[in-house]
Amino acid sequence: MKYIDEFNDPGLARRLLDEIRATATRPWALMEVCGGQTHSIIRHGIDQLLPEQVELIHGPGCPVCVTPLDVIDQALEIASRPGVIFCSFGDMLRVPGTDRDLFRVKGEGGDVRVVYSPLDALELARRHPDREVVFFAIGFETTAPANAMAVHQARRLGLTNFSLLVSHVRVPPAIEAIMTAPACRVQGFLAAGHVCSVMGMAEYPELAERFRVPMVVTGFEPLDILEGIRLAVRQLERGEHRVENAYPRAVREEGNPAAVRMIEEVFEVTDRNWRGIGPIPLSGWRLTDAFRSYDAEHRFDVTGIRTEEPAECRSGEVLQGLIKPTECEAFGTTCTPRTPLGATMVSSEGACAAYYLYRRMNAATPQAERAAREEMNPVA
Numbered sequence: 001m002k003y004i005d006e007f008n009d010p011g012l013a014r015r016l017l018d019e020i021r022a023t024a025t026r027p028w029a030l031m032e033v034c035g036g037q038t039h040s041i042i043r044h045g046i047d048q049l050l051p052e053q054v055e056l057i058h059g060p061g062c063p064v065c066v067t068p069l070d071v072i073d074q075a076l077e078i079a080s081r082p083g084v085i086f087c088s089f090g091d092m093l094r095v096p097g098t099d100r101d102l103f104r105v106k107g108e109g110g111d112v113r114v115v116y117s118p119l120d121a122l123e124l125a126r127r128h129p130d131r132e133v134v135f136f137a138i139g140f141e142t143t144a145p146a147n148a149m150a151v152h153q154a155r156r157l158g159l160t161n162f163s164l165l166v167s168h169v170r171v172p173p174a175i176e177a178i179m180t181a182p183a184c185r186v187q188g189f190l191a192a193g194h195v196c197s198v199m200g201m202a203e204y205p206e207l208a209e210r211f212r213v214p215m216v217v218t219g220f221e222p223l224d225i226l227e228g229i230r231l232a233v234r235q236l237e238r239g240e241h242r243v244e245n246a247y248p249r250a251v252r253e254e255g256n257p258a259a260v261r262m263i264e265e266v267f268e269v270t271d272r273n274w275r276g277i278g279p280i281p282l283s284g285w286r287l288t289d290a291f292r293s294y295d296a297e298h299r300f301d302v303t304g305i306r307t308e309e310p311a312e313c314r315s316g317e318v319l320q321g322l323i324k325p326t327e328c329e330a331f332g333t334t335c336t337p338r339t340p341l342g343a344t345m346v347s348s349e350g351a352c353a354a355y356y357l358y359r360r361m362n363a364a365t366p367q368a369e370r371a372a373r374e375e376m377n378p379v380a
Contacts, residue, residue, distance in 0.1 A: 035062030035349025200255025276316025
């Protein structure tokens with residue numbers, strides 16, 4: 001498959017690993033921002049194949065995982081109401097709220113439906129004019145254009161029974177929050193290629209310069225990730241801190257101008273709370289005044305819900321890169337995909353889910369890591 005198979009070549013992976021080993025002379029800690037990259041890294045054992053000088057830190061790049069608990073509870077409240085069709089992507093259904101999840105609401109009689117696009121939810125609103133149809137609009141910059149388009153189309157079609165429960169977040173403010181945290185160890189970033197394919201790279205040079213960290217826009221296949229690591233390590237060894245594009249087949253400097261225009265028409269920047277992390281200024285989007293009538297939070301008057309995270313769940317530390325999933329006492333015991341304490345265990349991009357799925361059940365010793373490097377192939 002074009003742009004897939006050629007980026008899974010074991011021989012090229014070995015060559016890139018050899019170059020990384022030859023380049024790294026000191027310990028370096030890199031953070032991959034995207035949860036999709038995290039899953040690729042764990043699935044293919046990339047972190048175990050790297051030289052011991054290079055550490056990968058998993059960042060808060062899972063949009064499901066950072067959706068705050070109060071918004072989950074808002075979703076549960078709305079989905080429980082009669083006359084509502086609540087639509088969501090599938091990986092939100094198992095995310096635990098305070099005392100239940102969307103699967104439980106569905107089992108109790110709520111009309112909760114899995115859709116593959118917000119436009120699917122829009123079609124449901126057109127076909128069911130007597131029902132309120134709500135789409136759970138979460139995600140980073142990648143999902144924002146389609147959600148904006150759905151609201152834009154709803155207004156054009158004159159549909160008044162369609163709304164979004166919005167919990168959109170933005171990557172650059174999260175990077176700033178990570179770099180200003182007292183315990184930050186990150187020295188370079190693998191920036192999410194799909195985010196940059198939408199928004200471009202204009203916001204990253206200022207961050208790279210201010211915090212003196214390289215930022216390499218990176219794809220998702222094994223060779224993409226290894227090339228991103230190679231370029232980041234090369235910059236660190238040279239004392240550089242620039243933005244590099246290692247994903248040119250998908251990312252242009254300006255991103256997708258049409259998508260950006262749609263986002264800017266429908267959404268405006270706002271402060272946003274991140275699950276497990278807390279509030280980050282100017283890190284999210286909400287609907288503008290022109291589209292505020294499509295805001296489910298206000299339409300259903302659920303703005304007053306306040307929650308507290310379960311004390312035993314350390315997903316916030318995982319999302320900030322402070323611990324690996326296996327360092328959480330609940331991982332794989334009281335917290336599993338069937339009995340999750342937090343979203344990082346059930347999301348398709350969650351770091352805890354990746355460690356559980358690919359059987360990283362125990363914190364590896366350095367000796368075990370070295371043995372794994374010797375035994376494993378560069379690609380699964």
